[in-house]
Amino acid sequence: MSLVRVTDLTVEFGDLRAVDGLSFSLEAGAALALVGESGSGKSTVASALLGLHRGTGARVGGSIEVAGTDVQQASENDLRGLRGGKAAMVFQDPLSSLDPYYAIGDQIAEVYRVHTRASRRAARARAVEVLDRVGIPDAARRSRSRPHEFSGGMRQRALIAMALACEPELLIADEPTTALDVTVQAQILDLLHTLRQETGMGLLLVTHDVGVAAESVDEVLVMRHGRTVEHGPVAGVLGEPREEYTRELLGAVPRVDAPRVRGGAASDEVVIEASGLRREFGRGRGRFAAVDDVSLTVRRGETLGIVGESGSGKTTLGRMLVGLLEPTAGEVRHGGAVRSGVDPSVQMVFQDPVSSLNPRRSVGESIADPLRARGEKDEQRIRGRVRELLRRVGLDETHYDRYPHEFSGGQRQRVGIARALAADPRVIVCDEPVSALDVTTQAQVVALLGELQRELGLALVFVAHDLAVVRQVSDRVAVMRRGRIVEYGPADEVYDAPRDPYTRQLLAAVPALDPAVAAERRAARKVFATV
Incomplete structure (x- = not known):
């Protein structure tokens, strides 16, 4: 008997059918990935397996059997025994x-x-x-x-x-590596693989990252609008996809070995220069340097990528470039002049647009803040400028009076970009701007930034832990570790011929779309870990 058997599953929230006639099975000890964009219904399916929609008002139809339990007919006691015990x-x-x-x-x-x-x-x-x-x-x-x-x-x-x-007989992992840097992500995926081998448990992995699926599972089920698009062995689905949507999904995945997408045309004009930057936190014996003696330049029209693991100091560096943090030592110069305080010519797009937008104010009012801050008082002109910015970032100008919760993650990030543009900046520092987005939305936001850079001659500082995205957008790359830059140079040189062992380690941890290559890398990491 299958560990999991789902037949004609439907899940409805009011008038929305989030899952529409889905069927699949999972054998004991096997691993299946549900892959798709945000809103495809994959997390809804994962919750349905444990009966988590019961009592929420959702209407669940079809048949669900997990570890011998009929989830649809199970009592509350039976469900409590299933959750955490068997699954x-x-x-x-x-x-x-x-x-x-x-x-x-x-x-x-x-x-x-x-x-x-x-x-x-x-x-x-x-x-x-x-x-x-x-x-x-x-x-x-x-x-x-x-x-x-x-x-x-x-x-x-x-x-x-x-x-x-x-x-448990079944482990359901819902986007378990989304917010993690590549080396930690590789460790978690290796751990899941090892645990499956040692315990014989089944794994259902929910992810929007096709590379993560290639690293971890035997079969892939591609979802869109609550339905199955393609289902089969991981090597076949990822290597020779039959459906156009699957090919589009794979085509949107950034790759470290792909040619980078050119943004603007870089000039010799230096718009930001950092010299000997150091930033310390804490007191007494607990005092430490998050950024230690960092120097770099950013030129008009170019993109500087800054990569590193969590805790490497890259976000702290970005905040100092903008002026949100004052350096303990060193200085930042904007256009040749030493910066003092926040300079409107340098703006920031944050990782989490939800926390950077006031939920009680319309997105139009949030975008208008920089205009009012620089003294604009004509409300008609302000609304006109905000509508123009909404159009420029690919949103409808009628969205002025909508609130952040009414937008998707990608749309909220577009709002954050519009707000940054409102100050007419020369430089935008992007702090993990696409880390929480699915691959197609990620590609759209990256393309938007490149388009704006070409149109406006912007310089971009792109801070990220995703090496593939940074390769795609950057002219030059700085690799950070423990507050210092360990490698710095043209993107092609850093990626194709890395000099520092740490850079090579980061690149080796990037997920591979080929399951055979992924297995080789996992074996190599295991050998390295035992040395």
């Missing part, structure tokens, strides 16, 4: 899934006790055991830490440990 789920954002007030080990122990009725002592021992199993160093001590004391990758490992506590 467990790892969510995209570990911070929202972990209680900030309780130690990681206590949270894992509580899950274990609920399903096994073990003693507190046995449950704590089990928590340490699974934390050690997922690679948390000094697991006994770190089990007493709270979520904020863990890095993003360690929090995701802790969630996987919690899922493993009761030795």
